[in-house]
Amino acid sequence: MTGESKKVKVVVLGGGIVGASVAYHGLRDHGDTLAVTVVERTEVAASASGKGGGFLAGGWGDGGVTEELHRRGFALWEELAEELSLESYRKVKTLQVQGGAGRKPSRWNPSWLDGEASARAMDESTAQVAPYEYTTKAMAEAVRLGAELRTGVHAVGLVFSDEGPQRKVTGVELSNGSVESADHVVVAMGVWSALLGDWMGDDNAVPLEGIKSTSIVYEGQELAANDEPFALFCAEDPRFGTHMEVYPRASGEVYCCGLGGSDYVSGARLRAGGDCDDASKIEADPRRVEAAHASLASMASFARDAGAPSRSQACMRPCAPDALPLLGRVPGLDNVSIGAGTNCWGLLWGPVVGKALAEQVALGEPKSLRFQPAFDPARYMKAAGKRGRKQRGQQVGEQW
Numbered sequence: 362m363t364g365e366s367k368k369v370k371v372v373v374l375g376g377g378i379v380g381a382s383v384a385y386h387g388l389r390d391h392g393d394t395l396a397v398t399v400v401e402r403t404e405v406a407a408s409a410s411g412k413g414g415g416f417l418a419g420g421w422g423d424g425g426v427t428e429e430l431h432r433r434g435f436a437l438w439e440e441l442a443e444e445l446s447l448e449s450y451r452k453v454k455t456l457q458v459q460g461g462a463g464r465k466p467s468r469w470n471p472s473w474l475d476g477e478a479s480a481r482a483m484d485e486s487t488a489q490v491a492p493y494e495y496t497t498k499a500m501a502e503a504v505r506l507g508a509e510l511r512t513g514v515h516a517v518g519l520v521f522s523d524e525g526p527q528r529k530v531t532g533v534e535l536s537n538g539s540v541e542s543a544d545h546v547v548v549a550m551g552v553w554s555a556l557l558g559d560w561m562g563d564d565n566a567v568p569l570e571g572i573k574s575t576s577i578v579y580e581g582q583e584l585a586a587n588d589e590p591f592a593l594f595c596a597e598d599p600r601f602g603t604h605m606e607v608y609p610r611a612s613g614e615v616y617c618c619g620l621g622g623s624d625y626v627s628g629a630r631l632r633a634g635g636d637c638d639d640a641s642k643i644e645a646d647p648r649r650v651e652a653a654h655a656s657l658a659s660m661a662s663f664a665r666d667a668g669a670p671s672r673s674q675a676c677m678r679p680c681a682p683d684a685l686p687l688l689g690r691v692p693g694l695d696n697v698s699i700g701a702g703t704n705c706w707g708l709l710w711g712p713v714v715g716k717a718l719a720e721q722v723a724l725g726e727p728k729s730l731r732f733q734p735a736f737d738p739a740r741y742m743k744a745a746g747k748r749g750r751k752q753r754g755q756q757v758g759e760q761w
Contacts, residue, residue: 376401377410382715384503402515449491471589554701571677
């Protein structure tokens with residue numbers, strides 16, 4: 362047999378930044394050995410991968426297990442900006458800002474931060490990108506290289522083989538009743554990766570929680586975006602309950618998050634019939650939009666003059682209990698990998714995580730990034746259970 366029949370068929374669940382990166386790097390770097398199908402319930406970049414801030418900081422690791430993720434992730438973004446002609450990527454300086462009544466502008470304030478706010482230097486080696494541009498361009502290039510993209514359908518389970526001593530997944534059950542055959546499955550569904558635990562059995566919890574947060578965007582702000590493009594990290598504003606991050610973008614937008622009032626979503630809310638079972642259901646909190654606009658308007662006249670944000674939106678950041686990602690092979694299943702739980706650094710880490718997962722599938726181990734023991738999914742998940750007789754949940758007799 363020759364050609365396509367010899368390739369490892371990889372089914373990627375999720376069309377966000379990690380899934381798009383697995384598909385892109387998988388086919389760009391390993392297209393001679395991999396065939397890729399991406400299954401996305403809503404649309405590419407439907408959640409945080411399209412609605413996040415896109416702040417990039419290579420030196421903000423904790424000095425421990427996440428330091429390599431920051432460093433390698435930051436370096437890869439510069440390469441990707443050139444490869445994919447990302448218009449939104451650029452280096453920016455970051456300022457720390459204290460707002461509030463009576464605050465006066467400092468020498469660090471850009472001219473557009475002209476209200477009750479005082480800025481100071483924070484980091485001169487940061488960058489930004491619009492995550493929607495990267496995720497959609499990476500996926501489009503993956504499709505050009507041969508990936509199959511299936512939207513409007515989603516995974517509802519895994520198909521297991523009974524053959525051999527090692528339990529193995531042979532396909533993915535889809536919501537339309539079909540089965541997508543697979544030699545390897547990569548789960549990259551953001552917070553909805555928690556559903557993997559359901560598919561594998563009750564002993565295989567994937568304890569992800571979605572941090573549901575609102576963000577706002579002001580359009581047509583070229584002065585802030587292009588003449589003085591500082592990223593701002595604002596101290597808590599107790600008047601409005603905000604802790605804002607402000608990111609002017611090269612497109613003329615000013616993006617703001619850290620609006621406060623986040624909702625913590627888990628369990629039944631993520632599952633079929635829940636209020637957050639689909640990215641299309643995640644909506645902005647109008648109370649936080651109003652509070653954030655009031656806070657920013659007190660610090661910057663462009664927001665005050667705008668009267669209201671051009672648009673508001675919301676998404677969910679996936680977070681594990683220890684705030685560390687779940688990366689690598691799923692225990693007991695050599696042909697299932699997961700890349701999830703990247704928390705507030707998902708956009709910085711996403712491409713290098715996706716590249717490393719593609720390498721693990723194609724080469725047997727990641728080369729671009731070490732999957733630290735602290736990231737091992739086994740810290741939460743037990744090996745996939747076998748089937749057979751049980752007594753009060755305990756395996757009894759022959760199992761297969």
